Amino acid sequence: MNFCSQCGKDIAIRVPEGDNRERHVCLHCSTIHYQNPRIITGTLPVLGERVLLCKRAIEPRHGLWTLPAGFMENGETTEQGAVRETWEEARANVDIKALYTLFNLPQINQVYFFYRATLNDSNFGPGPESLEVELFYEHEVPWQEIAFPVITETLQHYFADQKENNFPFRTKDLIRPLSKPRP
Amino acid sequence: MNFCSQCGKDIAIRVPEGDNRERHVCLHCSTIHYQNPRIITGTLPVLGERVLLCKRAIEPRHGLWTLPAGFMENGETTEQGAVRETWEEARANVDIKALYTLFNLPQINQVYFFYRATLNDSNFGPGPESLEVELFYEHEVPWQEIAFPVITETLQHYFADQKENNFPFRTKDLIRPLSKPRP
Ligand SMILES: [Zn+2]
Ligand SMILES: [Zn+2]
Structure with a gap:
């Protein structure tokens, strides 16, 4: 995963506020892209x-x-x-x-x-x-x-x-x- | 879903070859973005x-x-x-x-x-x-x-x-x- 599927900008790996794991996060539109089984x-x-x-x-x-x-x-x-x-x-x-x-x-x-x-x-x-x-x-x-x-x-x-x-x-x-x- | 998470280009709704359902497909890099329960x-x-x-x-x-x-x-x-x-x-x-x-x-x-x-x-x-x-x-x-x-x-x-x-x-x-x- 390289780009935000919502806004098309770059994504980063971050632990979102209130979370305790690294997620793919868009720094532009703030969408968190969860991945699940x-x-x-x-x-x-x-x-x-x-x-x-x-x-x-x-x-x-x-x-x-x-x-x-x-x-x-x-x-x-x-x-x-x-x-x-x-x-x-x-x-x-x-x-x-x-x-x-x-x-x-x-x-x-x-x-x-x-x-x-x-x-x-x-x-x-x-x-x-x-x-x-x-x-x-x-x-x-x-x-x-x-x-x-x-x-x-x-x-x-x-x-x-x-x-x-x-x-x-x-x-x-x-x-x-x-x-x-x-x- | 608006953009390809692989290449950042626009995505389209298409039935991929050999498939029988509409998927989010990137026309640029051909990635199929499946969504599952x-x-x-x-x-x-x-x-x-x-x-x-x-x-x-x-x-x-x-x-x-x-x-x-x-x-x-x-x-x-x-x-x-x-x-x-x-x-x-x-x-x-x-x-x-x-x-x-x-x-x-x-x-x-x-x-x-x-x-x-x-x-x-x-x-x-x-x-x-x-x-x-x-x-x-x-x-x-x-x-x-x-x-x-x-x-x-x-x-x-x-x-x-x-x-x-x-x-x-x-x-x-x-x-x-x-x-x-x-x-
Ligand atoms: Zn975004
Ligand atoms: Zn693509």
Whole structure:
């Protein structure tokens, strides 16, 4: 951030009066430009005993498998965002069951929501951000090719919970070093 | 938003290629300025059978009662943000029990988190954004002077759940017209 989005003048890093953190502040029009974490919302789509995964067509983690999820938009709920992303990435229509996992990733200023969902039918296919979309039984999941730890954790919980037919809501903070670029 | 925070030139409203919504886009440097919902995180602090409320010293809803809560900051978790806001607004140290209520307010692009928490002691008092901080038994709660519906709902659930000593996690979407300015 270099310029004030209100007046176009230079911005500075300052602790505003009455605040206790550095912010991007415009010295010309006094606007304080706050930056806040973003929500990523998605689903765990289920058909019978199988779960739906998408092979990523975009960076980061191009070619690895993920659950359909993306940035929540203004004007929608976390649930609506999860349904929208599932359509955009997997061309799948889902019915939401319940919020299932919630992860804080404070190093990258993200909060992840995953909803358990059921596929309405087996009509699905890759949207523009996916290379492939497939259903997997537990023994078929490509565990070594999962894009993000939040996906691995959500899938592990699901297959364990499926055996008990009980799906408690879970929250976890994933506080770990930022991953290094892969060779 | 009038100017590009990257290059300082004018911005326009456009649907970027590959997108399906209007965004603030810089026609000079091509930066897309996304706007996303923000998280408000706080606690329901409990001491014995009483709950802690703060009388707001700031707008909106100056003079009405609220639970300690505020915008989540970059670099923290929702739980850390809730503990920080409880200190800032009520000068209270709390132990977090569990995430208790989660509300979507899509008209104002906010997602609210409230954690059940226990007060470590009865040392507390107003921070700069509070006029008063007090403990209330259920029959003492000023129901007609609560600042926001998310606070009323969280308190109602709590006092009902307290009788059963069972505090299930709850989510709700509050989709309602924006409130008109009060006379
Ligand atoms: Zn300015
Ligand atoms: Zn620009």
